[in-house]
Amino acid sequence: MNTFPIIRYRISQKLQPLSLLSQITSNYSTCCLQVFSISESWLIYLEKGKLVYACYLNNMFDLLDRKLQHLSQEILTLNGEINQQLRARFLTGVENQITPRLDYMAICWLVEHKYISSEQAGILIKELALEVLKSFLTLNEGNYEITPQSFLNDMPKFCYLDVRSLVEQCQNKLKNPKVIESAVSQQSSFQPLNKIQPPTETKIGQELSQESIVIDDNKLPQIPEQYTKEKIYTIFCIDDNLTVLNVMKLFLDDQIFSVIGITDPLKALTQVLRNKPDLILLDVEMPNIGGYELCRLLRKHSSFKSTPIIMVTGRTDFQDRVKAKIVRASGYLTKPFTKAELLKIVFQNIG
DSSP: OOOOOGGGGSOOEEOOHHHHHHHHHTTTOOEEEEEEOSSOEEEEEEETTEEEEEEESSOHHHHHHHHHHHHTTTOTTOOHHHHHHHHHHHOSSOTTSSSSOHHHHHHHHHHHTTSSOHHHHHHHHHHHHHHHHHHHTTOOEEEEEEESOOGGGGSOOOOOBOHHHHHHHHHHHOSOTHHHHHHHHHOTTOOOGGGOOOOSSEEEOGGGGGGOEEEOGGGOOOOOGGGSSSOOEEEEEEOSOHHHHHHHHHHSOTTTEEEEEEOOHHHHHHHHHHHOOSEEEEESOOSSSOHHHHHHHHHHSGGGSSSOEEEEESOOOHHHHHHHHHTTOSEEEESSOBHHHHHHHHHHHOO
16 A cells, blocks of 8 residues: 655645755755655755755656666667556556655666666666756745655665756756746845855755855754653644745754644644643744734633743844843744754753
């Protein structure tokens, strides 16, 4: 029986594909980005910030067939009989499972049996990636998950592709470039990876400007032993900036925390009362209702008199810290902040 991640069935949210790609490449991640929409699903595998494979969750063999047929014009060892062998060997009726990727295993098999060289496999993977990313960049709504481990981690790699270069090629191929122009204006910080060296602290998304968030993995605090057990702590992140929420989700280990992001502060109060989180990260400046007022309302409810509420803001004035104390906030996290700083204040406040 085929199984799919629960996240695939969550309510869709607005997504910015370029922002997601920037998020997973700017800190040189080795991970798998899984993105799901009503009509399609994408898997993008990276190693140290470089793309090693990209595919659709379903029906990937159809795309692989087309690309192999195109390459067969230049590679004599490829023919229709080889394609039939691949389907008979690997397409077993469970192709739409996430792991293992039977299409990638098929490429490895072609190299192992010398039907194609490692260099030709790299060319094939690049062509597949361009096709997959081209449709991914037009995505407006869906949901996603970033997992640090993937089936490809232990598989041979045939190429390490620069993501920005691929994106630029996809943009040139898209029939409607205006779809991407909007995303580019919102994510202008998508820098070419081959022109920068991994810094000690890497900013996630220049589009955050003064609300930028910083990674410093070398200074991450050790996870206390009591938090490595089975208990999952529920953390609510309330911020009208979706990118900030996505980065917080990336920073907080999903093996320890269940992170719920909320962009609408008016709906936050109801959802918090319903779910009763273990900790709340609350942005100060939001439309309609500010973070201080929301904190004050939560403290009036008997269930949240002692729930840790951390105010998150770019302001450093003494007056703002006083406001946080008046509404009985548990802590104060100033933007920009590092991953280490976020984890430190979370561990200091969860029970």
